[in-house]
Amino acid sequence: MRLLWILLKKELRSFFVSPVAYVVLALVMLLSGYSLRAALSILERGPSEGSIVQWMFQPNWFWLSYFFAFPLLTMRLFAEEKKMGTMETLFTVPVETWQVVLAKFSAALLVYGLLWLPSYLNFELIRWITAGQVVVPGGALAGSYLILAFMGAFNLALGCLASSLTSNQIIAAVVSFTLSLLHFLAGLFIMVLGRRVSESFVDIISYFASMEHIRTFSSGLLDTRPMVYYSSLTLLLLAFTHQVLEFRRWKP
């Protein structure tokens, strides 16, 4: 536990001494600003069926920021240690591999959480400016951030795995971006297909389709299935990452 905390502190520190965290933060702030404007312009057109929270997490602007964040946050984690040879110093002190994996992953997750703080402040700002005329439903807000956390954990774990596979940060970023996008598109594909085929597919859809998950959760409905889905995948990916790092120590 103590070691985990020491490692986590160091990882968080490296995020904030390098420009990466700030670049991602700026990017996400910008794009979520655009999302908010898009959401507001929908509401301006007259009464709508969804709340501002729901419209906020629909536009392409949102998805753009969503996909950019993960590779940028995770590419450095293991690839850099490999490149600089610090793996050798790191794994010759008494730390367990899983502690390192968990510390790096948690650091990325915390920074990722921080990325959504400005968007929350935006909501509060709107509530304040319009003196409550624009309703920001608390349940929908909580649901949105909850599913964002789960989806984020999954994609960050994917990024960790990509980073552990190579010593080149660019390759790590490309691999993690591609895999995240593929997962998203697969969900989208199944969703579209499911609509065409039959309504009974809807059940399966809710397992895979990230877009569907956001839609559900941002309307304030909590569904445990996506949560289970994302958290088990996250654990699986982290276990893979652990194995990749341990591979070096396998007996041939």
Add this chain to the structure above:
Amino acid sequence: MINAKDLTKRYAGRTAVESLSFRVEPGQIVGFLGPNGAGKSTTMRMLSGYLPPTSGSASVNGFCVFSQSLEVRRSIGYMPEMAPLYTDMRAKEYLRFRAELKGLAGAAMRRRVDEVMEQCSVQSVRRRLIGNLSKGFRQRVALADALLASPPLLILDEPTNGLDPVQIRQVRELLRSLRGRQTILLSTHILQEVEALCDRVLMIHQGRLLADDTPAALTRNLRSAQLWVELQADEAKAREALAALPGVRRIEDPPSSEGRDPDWVRLMLRLEAGQDPRSSVSEVAMREGWALRELHLQPASLEDVFVELASMDRAV
């Protein structure tokens, strides 16, 4: 302290270390010698538990390097080749981070960090980013890191690589001051360092152990002493006569005959181990009526032993 048995490491298709067996007793300073690519770093990586051996086994401080990795890591201070460090950290900050990882904490940790910074003369750069430090200073920060937890065994891969002569001497003094308290295994290309510092030498070449002895015994027993002779004689005749002497292995051409007296012949005789044919040389010179103005026996240095062993092995 270290007990290696038949340690072997193969990388895809290439054997880096081949059935290496040796022991290191507690308190010894052992030098690890070998030409580039001999397998020194690979062996050290295996001993530190970073790489598993392909076959064979090794124990450090009584713990198996493969199955009891954490205990082994608690017993060693390892300094890898090239001193890899986090370049975005400041020297002191880095050492504190490392000290915490190694289980030190609080005031004791801060005191220990100050102590090793003093020992390795990195106090002056403690607030600077490691990425901006010169190679020598990075090397010293890495050495300080290895010393941090006062482990019973130090495994140092080329600790003086890239240091200036004053620093080399300081590091040597530092390591000497640890003698008896800590066991040290260090690899180096500087042979004087081994002669000055080490109780024992392990010499490896192409992954195999060539010699395991004290530096003095190595230089004494290996046939490498040289005898310099300068005569006023016909060169062919002189060569023939001297080569026939007992104890002379062969005659080598001296490094350069530029600017030499044309009347004088300067020859270098390689001797058999433990032989001293100086008196026979002067007898020959007297008998033939040659003037003799240099007769100098140069004891073998470790460097000769090293070059000799490496070339011997190649011939096999």
